[in-house]
Amino acid sequence: MRTFGERLSDAVGARGPLCVGIDPHVPLLAKWGLPDSPEGLARFTDAVVDALAGSVAVLKPQLAFYERHGSRGLAVLEDAVPRARAAGALVLLDAKRGDIGSTMDAYADYLRPDHPLAIDAMTVSPFLGPDSLQPAVDTAREFGGGLFVLARTSNPDAGTLQHAVVGERTVAQAVVDTVGGWNAADGSGSFGVVVGATLAEMDVDLDRLGGPVLAPGLGAQGGSVADVRRLFGAGVRVLPSVSRDVLAAGPDPAALRAAADRWAAELAG
Numbered sequence: 001m002r003t004f005g006e007r008l009s010d011a012v013g014a015r016g017p018l019c020v021g022i023d024p025h026v027p028l029l030a031k032w033g034l035p036d037s038p039e040g041l042a043r044f045t046d047a048v049v050d051a052l053a054g055s056v057a058v059l060k061p062q063l064a065f066y067e068r069h070g071s072r073g074l075a076v077l078e079d080a081v082p083r084a085r086a087a088g089a090l091v092l093l094d095a096k097r098g099d100i101g102s103t104m105d106a107y108a109d110y111l112r113p114d115h116p117l118a119i120d121a122m123t124v125s126p127f128l129g130p131d132s133l134q135p136a137v138d139t140a141r142e143f144g145g146g147l148f149v150l151a152r153t154s155n156p157d158a159g160t161l162q163h164a165v166v167g168e169r170t171v172a173q174a175v176v177d178t179v180g181g182w183n184a185a186d187g188s189g190s191f192g193v194v195v196g197a198t199l200a201e202m203d204v205d206l207d208r209l210g211g212p213v214l215a216p217g218l219g220a221q222g223g224s225v226a227d228v229r230r231l232f233g234a235g236v237r238v239l240p241s242v243s244r245d246v247l248a249a250g251p252d253p254a255a256l257r258a259a260a261d262r263w264a265a266e267l268a269g
């Protein structure tokens with residue numbers, strides 16, 4: 001079995017590091033001429049998958065926009081995720097789950113191949129304590145999945161909690177160090193952190209992470225490729241992530257591809 005870290009390396013090597021988020025906001029549905037309904041959601045999602053799953057390394061559906069349509073919204077994802085993976089994209093479910101360990105074990109089932117969604121990796125929240133995430137780490141190891149743990153997020157007031165000092169480290173650094181420990185233990189590089197591309201300055205040390213960094217915030221939140229370069233050193237595997245800025249180019253598939261290609265080309269340049 002190949003680990004998520006290995007599969008991510010291959011995907012980034014072949015396709016570049018760009019991650020495109022699938023965030024079907026109501027204003028975007030309207031801009032695309034689609035209704036705010038499960039049908040509209042399906043047409044939006046299918047269009048993004050058809051346009052981009054054959055070319056970008058990672059697609060990141062935002063679960064919130066599917067859950068708001070209940071079971072019919074989840075059915076849209078259950079249909080789209082296998083097609084995205086079959087076209088060669090890794091699917092990172094943006095779920096931001098976190099709970100006591102015994103419940104976390106159930107959330108981690110998203111990573112099992114027999115789950116109706118069966119994704120490659122998911123975002124998780126560490127704020128119940130590092131040990132609470134251990135069941136998800138175990139499931140990821142068992143099935144070759146990946147986790148991205150919120151460490152230093154892109155929202156403006158993220159530092160309010162993430163800069164709090166515990167012992168001699170910030171909370172954000174404690175998260176990064178915990179995830180680095182998981183990677184050091186198995187060498188898989190399957191465990192990543194989330195660090196926004198919007199930070200004024202890099203205030204966590206990623207040197208011993210040993211895994212990928214998801215860097216959301218490009219475009220709509222003001223982050224740029226220059227910010228990605230400024231914040232992250234060459235030794236870090238960064239997945240710059242953009243949602244609305246690419247999605248706003250739809251529904252024309254060629255325009256969606258062109259928007260993603262522009263970011264990919266700028267990142268490669």
Ligand SMILES: O=C(O)c1cc(=O)[nH]c(=O)n1[C@@H]1O[C@H](COP(=O)(O)O)[C@@H](O)[C@H]1O
Nearest residue numbers: 021062123153154196216220221242243244
């Ligand atoms: O985990 C995430 O992906 C995430 C973490 C973070 O710190 N900031 C952040 O914006 N995100 C997600 O990334 C996406 C950003 O969307 P855009 O601002 O439209 O590019 C949303 O789905 C957010 O929930």
